[in-house]
Amino acid sequence: MNRETYIKIRKLIRDHLPKNTTTFVFSGLPIRKSADADYPFHANRNFVYATGIEEPGAVLVFDPKGDILFLRDVDESQEKWVGHYMRKEEAQDICGIKDVRYFEDFDKYLNKVLESNNRIGLDMDHNTYQEQVYGSAIGMADYVGIQRVTDVTEIFVRSRMVKFPEEVDAIKHAIKVTHESILAMLEEMKPDANENDMAARFHYEGAKQSGDQMFETIVASGMNGTVLHYIKNDEPLNDGELVLLDLGIRVNHYGADISQTYPINGTFTPRQRDIYNVVLECFEAVKAAARPGVSIIDLNELSKEKLAQGLKTLGLLERSEDIGRYYYHSVGHSLGLDTHDVWSDRAMPLEPGHVITDEPGLYIAEEGIGIRIETDLLITEDGCEDLAPFIIRDADGIEALLKEIHNT
Numbered sequence: 001m002n003r004e005t006y007i008k009i010r011k012l013i014r015d016h017l018p019k020n021t022t023t024f025v026f027s028g029l030p031i032r033k034s035a036d037a038d039y040p041f042h043a044n045r046n047f048v049y050a051t052g053i054e055e056p057g058a059v060l061v062f063d064p065k066g067d068i069l070f071l072r073d074v075d076e077s078q079e080k081w082v083g084h085y086m087r088k089e090e091a092q093d094i095c096g097i098k099d100v101r102y103f104e105d106f107d108k109y110l111n112k113v114l115e116s117n118n119r120i121g122l123d124m125d126h127n128t129y130q131e132q133v134y135g136s137a138i139g140m141a142d143y144v145g146i147q148r149v150t151d152v153t154e155i156f157v158r159s160r161m162v163k164f165p166e167e168v169d170a171i172k173h174a175i176k177v178t179h180e181s182i183l184a185m186l187e188e189m190k191p192d193a194n195e196n197d198m199a200a201r202f203h204y205e206g207a208k209q210s211g212d213q214m215f216e217t218i219v220a221s222g223m224n225g226t227v228l229h230y231i232k233n234d235e236p237l238n239d240g241e242l243v244l245l246d247l248g249i250r251v252n253h254y255g256a257d258i259s260q261t262y263p264i265n266g267t268f269t270p271r272q273r274d275i276y277n278v279v280l281e282c283f284e285a286v287k288a289a290a291r292p293g294v295s296i297i298d299l300n301e302l303s304k305e306k307l308a309q310g311l312k313t314l315g316l317l318e319r320s321e322d323i324g325r326y327y328y329h330s331v332g333h334s335l336g337l338d339t340h341d342v343w344s345d346r347a348m349p350l351e352p353g354h355v356i357t358d359e360p361g362l363y364i365a366e367e368g369i370g371i372r373i374e375t376d377l378l379i380t381e382d383g384c385e386d387l388a389p390f391i392i393r394d395a396d397g398i399e400a401l402l403k404e405i406h407n408t
Helices: 003-016 045-051 076-082 088-095 103-115 137-144 153-161 165-188 195-208 222-226 270-289 296-313 320-325 395-406
Strands: 021-026 032-034 059-063 066-071 099-102 119-122 149-151 218-221 242-247 249-251 258-263 355-358 361-364 369-372 375-379 384-386
Touching: 003 045, 003 059, 003 088, 003 153, 021 045, 021 137, 045 059, 045 088, 045 153, 059 103, 066 088, 066 103, 088 099, 099 103, 119 137, 137 149, 165 195, 165 242, 165 249, 165 258, 165 375, 165 395, 195 218, 195 242, 218 222, 222 242, 222 361, 222 369, 242 369, 258 270, 258 369, 258 395, 270 296, 270 355, 270 361, 270 369, 270 375, 270 395, 296 320
Parallel strands: 021 119, 066 099, 119 149
Antiparallel strands: 021 059, 059 066, 218 242, 242 258, 355 375, 361 369, 375 384
């Protein structure tokens, strides 16, 4: 990502903003964890989308005369405790906004806006928690009066859904780092080791390449693999069981979402292989069907049909409508700045530039088997592109890979 891309993104947004409106987008403020400690700061994703900046206490303004960025006032004494405060020149270099000011000038600017007849556009960002304080969208709405406010969140949603080529490249890079980190963590996978051995290695390898967790890493062995959002990652890896991985590294704001399932001792049992192949066949069918004009709901209906057929063959299901016993999530979601990235309507047709996941799974609790296979797809003009084609997914290939890694 570069400043030319952010300039293009802001132009796209500006072209859809209502006329005679001054729009404010807040980066947000840290949330207090306990005593004098805050949770790690993550800026409002719509703010990041338009600027590439993660600075707390910043405000982007789409003024009718041009873009303005307000940064928090530099406090050199605080910098000795909490680190660097961004300067104007740094922000200009990242986002390409020429008019960058410090927050000490914000009240004066806001008063001029309020004296005009312009409406106030606010990104209410309904997916995030916002304290009702001055310096947030909710606080601003309360301050200026809700009757004067236009919620512009949907404009950001529609814009973010179709990725710029530079965004796709950023996601591809995150996937590459994720893949390399998975290969490294598999060195820690062996009977009598622990889930946290694998998780720690994954985090370490991602951090070495300037990445962090896109979401809470899932390393779920045995029965834990039947729990969709299992994140304890602290139980033993048992011989003869599977381990389900759902994880992603984020680099430069954009991240991956990948799921793989491996036999802990390096070899699938016949039963595990049979169930795995049902999921794999569904995974490939969804990938083949993903294209413009098809919706995520359509793809999920296809996945339910394919998984039900497979389970009937294995004698685990008699009626297709009972597939919810073993498959209880959707086959995909949008991916981008967030793991479950903004999306307008799951029934809407896919378009070129959308990035979605393909992640069917089966969870057979009575047998302690949880299997999910996931990749990230870019919707193209006539189909889709698997953004992680280098990941080995077939059962024979996985066993050969594990043999190579462990030299067995």
